[in-house]
Amino acid sequence: MSIHQATPPVDSLVLYKVRPARVVSVGDKIEIELDGGQSKRVRPKDIELLHPGPLRNLDELGPQAGELTEAWELLEGGETNLKDLTELAFNDFTPATAWAAWQLVAEGLNFSGTPQAIQAHAREVVEHKLAERASKEAAERDWQAFLDRMAKARPGPEDVERLGEIERLALNRSEHSRILEALGYQQTQENAHRALVRVGHWPTSFNPHPLRQGILMDDPALEVPALPDEERLDLTHLTAFAIDDEGSCDPDDALALDDGRLWVHVADVAAVVEPESPLEAEARARGANLYLPEGIINMLPAGVTERLGLGLQDVSPALSFALRVDTEGVLSGIELHRTWVRVERLTYAQAEERLMAGDPILSEMAAISERFQARRRANGASRLDLPEVSLKVEDDSVRIRPLPRLKSRDLVTDAMLMAGEAAARLCIDHQIPIPFATQAPPESGEEASDLAAMYSRRRCFKPTKLSLTPDLHASLGLPLYTRATSPLRRYSDLLVHQQLRAWLAGRSLLDEQQVLSRIGEADTASLAIRRGERLSNQHWKLVFLRDNPDWKGEGVVVGIDERKTVVLVPELAMEARVRVRDEVSLNQRLRLAVNEVDLPGLSASFRTLGVA
Known part of the structure; x- marks a missing residue:
């Protein structure tokens, strides 16, 4: 006998979704009772009849003993309905046995289907x-x-x-x-x-930040072509100095003097990195060298630096800018040559010692740079003497060394800026498309003389932009400028060198659209590099504090807000926000102690120990 009825009777067992229910009353809608005593009004199509009843209480639906396996074996591969399956498995068709049989169907192992059409699965x-x-x-x-x-x-x-x-x-x-x-x-x-x-x-000190930026963490594995056979001006008779930080391994600029004329030699990287070469494409994709406290990842194969780094070989090929600086700091007599140079490497500290001892060559170079610097200052160049440190990681130990303000460092900085202005002027005069480095002047703020004012002043400047149109670089105080002294380290400098070398040789130049496209691609990669470097430096400073929980030092107040005071920690070149109980003033020195370091969160908290 079929159990199917258009409208289930009162006290029948029905299926509501996957739950058993008892029909309480029948009307336009059917009132059902669910397990737990909950009542619900539903449409006839929302339920399926399992047994006509009578079912007085859902508690009657308890476990039942039956011949379940035997029932399946008899029906294997065939079709049945709920009533027949129930009688076969339990030898009785009651609300309780009907529910037990339906649970067997709902389990889906031996059976599946609807109450009216149940399929007994094949053994396989x-x-x-x-x-x-x-x-x-x-x-x-x-x-x-x-x-x-x-x-x-x-x-x-x-x-x-x-x-x-x-x-x-x-x-x-x-x-x-x-x-x-x-x-x-x-x-x-x-x-x-x-x-x-x-x-x-x-590891507890693992630095994830470069990898988070998608930066490649190994040097390119590409073949380095031989240096082309081309005419070069022999300047090996001039004393040339490559002055850099201690431990620097990629010297790409050096200075020489010749009868009052300053030579700025730059590693001739574009001699082996052609504009359409695999090396160029690799450098463009990377954008710049990645400088981490734990080491350097180069944008070009190490072989390029070994061959072309100034002072790494007895004689080095260079692309050399010659210029004079008059009493007003203005450049004149600008020349560009492919050269051979012999270079002596010095650290900034060694160059400083020679300057202080009156070395005639370095002293004359310093005088030239001071005239140029005075002109820049008159044009609004900003001098932000904010703390800087050298940060190195060796054998999982972090070494932080403050960088003193040295005359030798200023000398090199201004010489590189001279070369950048000279390169920009050459390119304008000869209509060579290159990326010019520009920076709009700040909207407000005056030149700073103390640490808090310098901190505030720095925030007034917009980032440097690369543009095909020459324009002011406000913080440098230069009417036009391009980056041209770090082709081993930055793609934009390498691109400028490629254009200058093509002009020197009378070859066709990249057009403006090609330059713009290439610099756009490299700038995207460079942004990731700079962010990876900044976050990595913060990471290792925090590792240092974590490993030195008893650290105590001084912080200078550079900002005050309602909740926390902003301080700079000079010996770490680190910004921190601390809570202070007493009123403080800008440039006030506070004694600090490290409180807690959260390396994954890239933060540290400090407590104040009083006024320094």
Whole structure:
């Protein structure tokens, strides 16, 4: 007998979604009672009849003993209905046995379908489903065991692949981690970092920031062409100095003097990096060298630096700017030559000692640079004497050394700016398309004389832009300027050199559109490089503080707001925000102690110990 009825009677057993229900009353809508005593009014099409009843209480639907396996074996591969299946399995058709039979169908292993049409699965289908369920159960046990190891911070070798999921989130390569979610972490890069350190997958001092920016972390592996056979001016008789920071390994500029004329030699990188070469494409994609406290990642193969770095060989090829600086600091007599030079390498400290001792060559160079600097100052150049440090990581130990303000450093800085202005003037005079470095003047603010004012003044300047149109560079005090002295380190300088070399040789130049396209691509990569460097420097400064929990030092107040005071810590060249109880004033010195370091969060808190 079929149990199908258009309208189920009162006290019948029906199926509402996946739950059993008892029909209480029948009208325009059917009132049903759900387990738990809840009542609900539904449409006839929202329910399916399982048994006509009578069912007085849903509590009657308890477990039933029957011949379930035998029923399936008899029906295997065939079709039946709920009433026949119930009678076969339980030898009785009651609301309780009907519900027990339907649960067997709903389980989906041996049977599937509707109350009116139930399919008994073939044996191979059942065996496949059993295997799938066993596999899922094993996977779930494995997953729970993994989460238990993670909770105890004791992952095993078999967990490395799974931990890669968290690593992808930590390195900005995905936005979600099922593992972190299961462990109760919010889905952030910082929390992923914390989790990886906690379980020992990342070292406690691991620096993720360059990788987060998508920066390549190894040097290019490309062949370096031989230096072309071309005529060069021999300047090996002039004493030339490559002056740089201690430990510098990519010297790409040097200075020489010849009868009052200053020579600025620059490594002739464009001699081996042609505009359409694989080397050029690689340098463009990288944008610049990546300078990290733990080492340097070059935009060009190391072989380029070994061959062309000034002073790394007995004699070096260079692209050399010759110029004079008059008493007003104005450049004249600008020349450009392919040259051979012999270079002596000095650190800034060594050059400073020679200057203080009255070295005639360095002293004359300094006098030239001072005239040029005076002109820049008169044109509004800004001198922001903010703290700087040298930051190095060796054998997991962080070394921070403040950089003193040296006359030798000013000398080199101004000489490089002279070469940049000279290159810009040559390119304008000969209509050579290049990227000019420009900067609009600040909208407000006056020249600063103290640390707080310098901190504020720096925030008034807009970032330097690269443009095909020459214009003012406000903070340098130069009416026009291009970057031309670091072709080993920056793509924009290399591009300028390629254009200048093509002009010298009488070859065709890249047009404005080609220059614009190339500099746009490289600038995108350079932004990632600069951000990676800035965040990495902050990371290692925090590692230093974490490893020196008893650190105490001075901070200078450079900003005051309602909640916290902004201080600069000169010996770390680090900005911090601290809470102070007493009223403070700008440039006041406070004694500080480190309170807490959050390496993944890239922050540290300090407490004040009083006025310094």
